[in-house]
Amino acid sequence: MLGHVGHNELSIRPVARFPNNPVRTIDGLHWNILELYRNVLGGLRAAVREDPTVASAAVDSWAVDYALMRGERMLGNPYHYRDERAAAGVAATHALVGQDELYSGSGLQFLPFNTLYQLAADRLAGSLAAADSLLLIPDLVSFWLTGTMVAERTNASTTGLLRVRAGSTTGTSATTAGGDWDDALIARLGLPKGLFPSLIDAGGRIGSLLPGVAAEIGAGRRFDVVAVGSHDTASAVAAVPMASDTAAYISSGTWSLVGVELASPVLSEASRAANFTNEGGVDGRVRYLRNVMGLWLLSESMRAWEQAGASPNLAALLAEAARVTGPVPVFDVDDPGFLAPGDMPARIADHCARHGLRPPGTPAELVRSIVESLAAAYARTLATAAELSGTRISAVHIVGGGSQNELLCQLTADRTGLPVLAGPVEATAIGNVLVQARSQGLATGSLEGLRALVARAFPPRRYEPRT
Numbered sequence: 001m002l003g004h005v006g007h008n009e010l011s012i013r014p015v016a017r018f019p020n021n022p023v024r025t026i027d028g029l030h031w032n033i034l035e036l037y038r039n040v041l042g043g044l045r046a047a048v049r050e051d052p053t054v055a056s057a058a059v060d061s062w063a064v065d066y067a068l069m070r071g072e073r074m075l076g077n078p079y080h081y082r083d084e085r086a087a088a089g090v091a092a093t094h095a096l097v098g099q100d101e102l103y104s105g106s107g108l109q110f111l112p113f114n115t116l117y118q119l120a121a122d123r124l125a126g127s128l129a130a131a132d133s134l135l136l137i138p139d140l141v142s143f144w145l146t147g148t149m150v151a152e153r154t155n156a157s158t159t160g161l162l163r164v165r166a167g168s169t170t171g172t173s174a175t176t177a178g179g180d181w182d183d184a185l186i187a188r189l190g191l192p193k194g195l196f197p198s199l200i201d202a203g204g205r206i207g208s209l210l211p212g213v214a215a216e217i218g219a220g221r222r223f224d225v226v227a228v229g230s231h232d233t234a235s236a237v238a239a240v241p242m243a244s245d246t247a248a249y250i251s252s253g254t255w256s257l258v259g260v261e262l263a264s265p266v267l268s269e270a271s272r273a274a275n276f277t278n279e280g281g282v283d284g285r286v287r288y289l290r291n292v293m294g295l296w297l298l299s300e301s302m303r304a305w306e307q308a309g310a311s312p313n314l315a316a317l318l319a320e321a322a323r324v325t326g327p328v329p330v331f332d333v334d335d336p337g338f339l340a341p342g343d344m345p346a347r348i349a350d351h352c353a354r355h356g357l358r359p360p361g362t363p364a365e366l367v368r369s370i371v372e373s374l375a376a377a378y379a380r381t382l383a384t385a386a387e388l389s390g391t392r393i394s395a396v397h398i399v400g401g402g403s404q405n406e407l408l409c410q411l412t413a414d415r416t417g418l419p420v421l422a423g424p425v426e427a428t429a430i431g432n433v434l435v436q437a438r439s440q441g442l443a444t445g446s447l448e449g450l451r452a453l454v455a456r457a458f459p460p461r462r463y464e465p466r467t
């Protein structure tokens with residue numbers, strides 16, 4: 001994405017897009033990381049061809065996954081968090097430190113694929129012995145671009161190995177401190193302390209492009225690679241055009257990240273039991289949210305239909321789903337059985353049958369059922385977020401791909417009884433670009449100021465709740 005930021009000016013456009021298809025090999029599900037990196041270089045080449053004055057670049061991606069390194073060498077292909085290997089790591093970790101103790105230290109929700117569990121699985125498999133460092137996915141890409149190893153703080157907060165920030169520091173610069181690596185926990189879990197690189201905050205400079213990289217992408221200048229909210233959700237939340245602190249957000253894509261922004265974490269037992277997370281945000285904010293399964297249910301269903309020889313059309317299916325008038329099952333989208341790739345329509349039918357629900361009959365009914373169930377989960381999760389954090393929510397922002405799904409936006413308004421403000425669809429890229437721009441002196445001020453810029457450049461579409 002090529003962004004352009006100036007005084008009162010913000011625009012963004014895609015210069016390259018490529019699929020991100022994981023690969024299953026005999027030992028499990030992996031990311032095709034070299035293919036991704038090749039495409040990153042191709043994208044950078046397209047960007048500097050379009051605008052040779054590019055000031056900086058920054059990387060964000062999904063969280064929790066990593067490459068093990070020895071010196072500059074990557075030891076094996078990173079695993080995908082949807083791989084099943086981490087299950088053994090969960091049991092091994094909880095045998096050493098209980099989940100309640102983990103939560104009071106890191107504030108991180110329990111997800112079976114959190115980095116600490118994956119690392120426990122690697123430890124059991126003997127794969128850590130040769131490694132002398134670990135790089136989360138965006139940090140790996142930044143390392144390949146610059147030769148500098150760092151751990152960007154918002155993404156590091158999803159490892160489960162970072163201490164949650166105790167106090168509230170809502171500063172205006174991007175350098176407010178978050179938590180540090182929890183060395184005592186790392187030692188108790190039998191993980192090598194040396195694996196974890198120095199932390200850097202969003203807004204900091206990682207380094208300039210390596211000469212070879214600059215030559216390969218045709219850049220006339222070795223511009224800087226900057227740290228942003230490298231956890232995609234952190235960048236997305238930074239760009240939610242929230243005007244008040246009574247607004248909630250849903251970053252709706254493969255996952256739905258549903259919650260509010262806070263100045264300090266909520267670490268109560270009720271919060272742990274509800275599986276809410278306190279992830280690190282840009283400028284030291286707390287992303288108090290819960291992972292809800294997301295449009296993955298829809299994209300995996302489309303994939304299953306395609307594999308079965310059909311050629312489904314998502315827009316047509318959604319239009320048809322909006323016209324469904326009969327009852328459809330509202331099911332629990334968070335069933336862990338939906339996590340791994342597979343035949344999603346069959347899994348949903350099976351889940352419904354096991355829970356006394358009549359399974360959807362047609363593809364349109366299935367789509368309606370997924371969207372209704374997501375909206376129901378959004379409403380439930382927002383109510384819990386409000387209660388646990390003592391926030392009164394007056395509006396709900398939806399950003400990301402789901403903000404283009406009119407049925408989802410309307411049903412969310414209906415089920416929450418709150419106005420929904422939809423967009424921007426590319427919130428993650430916009431949050432990334434804005435934090436870069438601020439670090440380059442092209443934008444100034446607090447997140448509130450940056451968000452006001454987003455609201456002006458991308459006015460949200462409003463959905464009122466229907467009675």
Ligand code: LFR
Pocket residue numbers: 061062063064065081231232233254255257291
């Ligand atoms: C969203 C996301 C979520 C994280 C999940 C796995 O893309 O980053 O925030 O929980 O992917 O990394």
